[in-house]
Amino acid sequence: MTSNNKTNRTVGKNMDRIMELLSKLRFYGMLETYRNDCRTTSSDGMTNDEFLKWLLESEYDYRRNVSIERLIRSANFRYKAYMEKIDYTIKRNLDRNQIERLASLDFIRDGQNIFITGSSGTGKSYIASAIGYEACKNGIKTLYSNASKLMGQLKMAKNKGTIEPEMKKK
Structure with a gap:
């Protein structure tokens, strides 16, 4: 009995110290996983390599999600827009293939620009935001702006006399 209590106290101290170190090192993804899942997930069936991989993957996912959230916030989108939610059934002459090609973001990788035109209320801003969200999810810094606002800023x-630095920011 005494040995078991001593072992439990040692394990508890070790877990507390591990969580303290993870926090000090700013490994918040690993900390959350360790804090929430280590007590419920049995690591007995995992090798040391599998356990470490599991923790590292949680840290990677956490940092990626934080990065995406930061990119989305700094992009100043007008809408929370998603490619999957674009409604092609409404008659507004949307070419689904063209929109999906834009969603692949190849135009960005090729250094090309896009200009979305159309009548008022046809979803131009939503489509631009959806493409921008897609870019953010792929780690690409994005800025949402309508044409008149952008032209005014430029x-x-x-x-x-600050056009070059302003263009680099955009």
Whole structure:
């Protein structure tokens, strides 16, 4: 009995110290996984390599998600928009193949720009936001702006003589 209590106290101290170190090292994904899942998930069936891989994958996923959230916040999207939610049944001459090609983001990798045009209320902003969200999910820094706002900002920068730094920010 005494040996078992001593073992439990040692295990508890070790777990506390591990969580403290994970926090100090800012391994928040590993900390959450360790805190929440180690007590419920039996690591007995895992090899040391599998256990370490499991913790590292949780840290990787956590950091990737934080990065995506940061990119989305800094993009200043007008809408929370998703490619899967674009409604092609409404008659507005959307070419599904073209939209899906844009969603592949090849135009970004090829250094090309896109210009979305159409009548008021046809979903241009939503489509632009959905493509932007897709870019953020792929780790690409994105900025959402409508044309008149962007032109106004660039005109002011040109007048101030700061057009080049302003363009680099965009």
